[in-house]
Amino acid sequence: MKLSIIGAGTMGSVYANNVAKMPGVQPAGVCDLDESRARMAADVCGTNAYTSVDDMLAAEQPDVVCVCLPTYLHKEYVLKLAAQGIHVICEKPIALNAEDAKEMQEACERSGVRLFIGHVVRFFPNYVDALKRAHSGHIGKAGMMHLKRYGSYPQGFDGWYADMGKSGGVVMDLMIHDIDFACAAMGKPESVFAKISRAEGMDYAQVTLKFSEGRMASLTAFWGYPGPFTTQFEIVGTQGVVRFDSNAIQSLDIKVKASEAEAGEAVQVPSSPANHDPYYYEVKHFIECIQSGEQAIVTADDARLAVAVALAAEQSNKLGQPVEVSI
Amino acid sequence: MSKLKIGMISFAHMHAASYLQALLSRADVEVLGIADENEERVRPFTEPNGIAYYSDYNELLKQPIDAVVICSENVRHAELTKHAAQAKKHVLCEKPLGLSEKEMLGMIEVCRAEGVQLMTAYPCRYIPAVRSAKEAVDRGDIGEIIAMKGTNRGTMPSGWFIDRGQSGGGAVLDHTVHVLDIMHYITGSEVEEVYAHSETLFHDVDIDDAGLLHVKFRNGIFAVHDPSWSRPSSFPTWGDVTLEIIGTKGVIHVDSFAQKNDVYSNNATKAEWSYWGDDMDQGLIDGFVDALLQGQPVPITGEDGFLSARVAFAAYESAKMGKTVELKSVN
Numbered sequence: 128m129k130l131s132i133i134g135a136g137t138m139g140s141v142y143a144n145n146v147a148k149m150p151g152v153q154p155a156g157v158c159d160l161d162e163s164r165a166r167m168a169a170d171v172c173g174t175n176a177y178t179s180v181d182d183m184l185a186a187e188q189p190d191v192v193c194v195c196l197p198t199y200l201h202k203e204y205v206l207k208l209a210a211q212g213i214h215v216i217c218e219k220p221i222a223l224n225a226e227d228a229k230e231m232q233e234a235c236e237r238s239g240v241r242l243f244i245g246h247v248v249r250f251f252p253n254y255v256d257a258l259k260r261a262h263s264g265h266i267g268k269a270g271m272m273h274l275k276r277y278g279s280y281p282q283g284f285d286g287w288y289a290d291m292g293k294s295g296g297v298v299m300d301l302m303i304h305d306i307d308f309a310c311a312a313m314g315k316p317e318s319v320f321a322k323i324s325r326a327e328g329m330d331y332a333q334v335t336l337k338f339s340e341g342r343m344a345s346l347t348a349f350w351g352y353p354g355p356f357t358t359q360f361e362i363v364g365t366q367g368v369v370r371f372d373s374n375a376i377q378s379l380d381i382k383v384k385a386s387e388a389e390a391g392e393a394v395q396v397p398s399s400p401a402n403h404d405p406y407y408y409e410v411k412h413f414i415e416c417i418q419s420g421e422q423a424i425v426t427a428d429d430a431r432l433a434v435a436v437a438l439a440a441e442q443s444n445k446l447g448q449p450v451e452v453s454i
Numbered sequence: 455m456s457k458l459k460i461g462m463i464s465f466a467h468m469h470a471a472s473y474l475q476a477l478l479s480r481a482d483v484e485v486l487g488i489a490d491e492n493e494e495r496v497r498p499f500t501e502p503n504g505i506a507y508y509s510d511y512n513e514l515l516k517q518p519i520d521a522v523v524i525c526s527e528n529v530r531h532a533e534l535t536k537h538a539a540q541a542k543k544h545v546l547c548e549k550p551l552g553l554s555e556k557e558m559l560g561m562i563e564v565c566r567a568e569g570v571q572l573m574t575a576y577p578c579r580y581i582p583a584v585r586s587a588k589e590a591v592d593r594g595d596i597g598e599i600i601a602m603k604g605t606n607r608g609t610m611p612s613g614w615f616i617d618r619g620q621s622g623g624g625a626v627l628d629h630t631v632h633v634l635d636i637m638h639y640i641t642g643s644e645v646e647e648v649y650a651h652s653e654t655l656f657h658d659v660d661i662d663d664a665g666l667l668h669v670k671f672r673n674g675i676f677a678v679h680d681p682s683w684s685r686p687s688s689f690p691t692w693g694d695v696t697l698e699i700i701g702t703k704g705v706i707h708v709d710s711f712a713q714k715n716d717v718y719s720n721n722a723t724k725a726e727w728s729y730w731g732d733d734m735d736q737g738l739i740d741g742f743v744d745a746l747l748q749g750q751p752v753p754i755t756g757e758d759g760f761l762s763a764r765v766a767f768a769a770y771e772s773a774k775m776g777k778t779v780e781l782k783s784v785n
Contacts, residue, residue, distance in 0.1 A: 270653075324700075352705060368689065447778060
C-alpha cells in the first residue's frame with residue numbers, strides 16, 4: 128500500500144516516523160510548502176520530497192494519503208484526493224464545522240474511497256484500557272467522567288493555531304480528543320455547557336456534557352499551561368472508578384548530574400517509553416480497514432459529532448446557557 | 455487563665471467526635487456537657503471524658519457555658535442556633551448552615567440581635583495547602599485568577615444524610631459548600647450565577663448522589679465543581695478535596711489529602727491511603743476558641759456559611775430548570 132503525506136509539520140513528521148516502521152506500507156512521498164521540512168520528513172521514511180501536491184500525486188500514484196495540514200485546509204485537500212479516487216487519513220478535527228465534514232464524507236462516499244480521521248486518543252493504550260474497563264461492566268454502569276488535557280500554547284506554521292478561523296481554538300483542536308472519547312464512552316451528548324477564557328498565549332475551557340439518563344462528563348482543556356503536557360481522566364461507574372494521570376506513569380526516569388551534562392545544568396527526563404507510539408496503531412488500523420473493508424473503531428461520523436459538540440460548546444460560552452447538540 | 459466553657463449539641467454528624475477531640479486537646483477549654491436525644495450515641499464520648507450528658511439541649515443551654523458546637527441533622531441547625539443564641543451562647547454550627555436562604559439569614563440575624571457570634575464549620579480553610587494557595591494568590595504568584603476547578607468527591611453516606619427531610623439535599627448540598635467556601639475565601643468574591651446538573655447515578659437512593667456545577671463570580675472568575683458521592687467503597691480513602699486555580703501567570707493545584715502513606719494489608723479488603731497531614735478540624739476549633747477567648751470576630755462567619763450554601767440551593771434550582779440561576783448580591 129503506497130502512502131503519501133501532505134504537510135510535514137509536527138503531525139506530518141510523526142506520521143513519517145511511524146510509516147517508516149510499518150510493514151506492508153510503502154512511503155510514497157512527503158509534500159510541504161517548505162522544501163527542507165518536506166525533505167527532512169521524507170528522509171525519515173526513505174521517500175521523495177515534494178513542494179507540490181499535484182506533482183506528488185502524479186509521480187507517486189499513492190493508494191492512501193495522510194492529510195496533516197492545518198484544520199482550515201482539510202476540506203480542500205480531502206475533496207481533491209477523493210476526486211482522484213485516493214483513500215484519505217485526515218488529521219483531527221475533520222473540519223471546522225459539521226457541514227464541511229458532511230461534504231467531505233459525501234465526496235469520499237461518491238468516489239468510493241475511505242475517509243479516516245486521526246482521533247488518535249482512541250489508540251492510546253491507557254484510553255483503550257479505560258474504555259474496555261468501562262464497557263466490560265467491571266466498574267458497573269459508567270455515569271460520570273472527568274477529562275483533562277493541558278499543554279503549552281501551540282506554535283504551528285505561521286501561528287495558525289491562534290487564529291480561531293483556522294484552528295477553531297482550544298476546544299475544537301485540543302479538547303476535541305476528549306469530546307470524542309467521552310462520546311465513545313457515553314454516546315451522543317444531549318446538551319453542552321461551556322465557559323472559555325481567551326487571551327494572548329492562552330486559551331482555557333471548561334465544558335460539561337450531559338448524556339442520556341443523566342450521565343455527565345466534565346472536560347477541561349488548556350493551551351498555555353506552564354507545566355508539562357498533561358492528560359488525566361476518570362470514569363466513574365456504579366461499581367468503581369478507572370482513572371489515569373499522565374504525570375504518574377513514568378516507567379523510565381533518567382537523571383544526569385550537572386557536572387556531566389552538556390549545558391552544565393542537571394538534566395531530568397522522566398518518560399513512559401513504549402514499543403510504538405499511538406499514531407503507529409492508528410495508521411496501521413486505518414490501513415487494515417482499507418484492506419478488509421471493515422468499519423474503523425473511530426469513524427468520520429464520530430469525528431463530525433465531535434466537531435458539532437465543540438461548536439455547541441463555543442455557542443454555549445457565547446450565550447451563557449446550555450446548548451443542544453444538533454447533528 | 456479563664457477557660458472557655460463549651461457545650462456540644464448533637465452528635466448526629468460524626469464530625470462532632472473530631473471537634474470534641476480538638477476541644478479536649480486544649481488546656482483553655484472545658485467541655486461542660488453533651489446534649490443528644492440519643493444517649494447511646496454519645497456515651498462513648500461522655501463517659502470516658504467525664505462529660506455531663508443532657509437528653510434535652512435546653513437543659514444544657516441553662517448551664518454556665520460560653521458557646522455551643524452544633525452537629526445535628528441539617529434540618530435542625532436553624533432551631534438549635536436560634537435557641538443557643540437566645541441563651542446568649544456563641545455558636546459553631548456544622549455545615550450546611552441552613553436549608554434555605556431565608557433560614558440562614560434568620561440564623562445570622564438572631565445571633566446579631568442577641569450579641570453572640572456565629573461561625574460556620576468549614577475546616578477545609580485550615581488545610582495547609584489551601585492556606586498556602588491563598589497566600590500564593592494574594593502575593594500575585596499566578597497573576598489574576600481566571601478560572602478554577604474543584605472536586606469534593608466522597609463515598610456514599612448513610613442514615614439521615616440520604617433522607618431529604620433531615621439533610622435538605624444530597625451530594626450537591628453536602629459536598630458543594632466546602633469547596634465553594636474555599637473559592638470564596640481565595641477569590642474574595644461571591645457567586646452571582648450558577649448552572650448545574652444534579653442526578654442520582656451511582657446508588658439506589660432517592661436523593662442526588664452526583665452533580666456538576668458551573669459558577670461565575672462577581673469579579674468575572676468562573677469555576678466548575680464536582681460534589682458527587684462518586685468514590686466506590688473499594689476506593690482507598692473516603693474522598694478528596696482538590697482545587698485547580700488557573701491564573702494569568704500560572705496555575706496552582708491543591709490536592710488536600712495527598713499527604714498520605716499507601717497501605718496494603720491482608721487485614722483489609724482494599725488498598726488504603728493513610729493520611730498523615732495536619733488536622734484541619736483542630737485548626738477549625740482553634741480558630742473558634744481563640745477568637746472567643748480574645749474577643750475577636752470568628753474567622754469564618756455565618757455570612758460565609760450563607761454564601762456557599764446558597765450556591766447549592768441555586769444548583770438544585772438550575773438543575774430543575776435546565777438553565778442558569780442568578781444570585782442577588784447580599785450587600
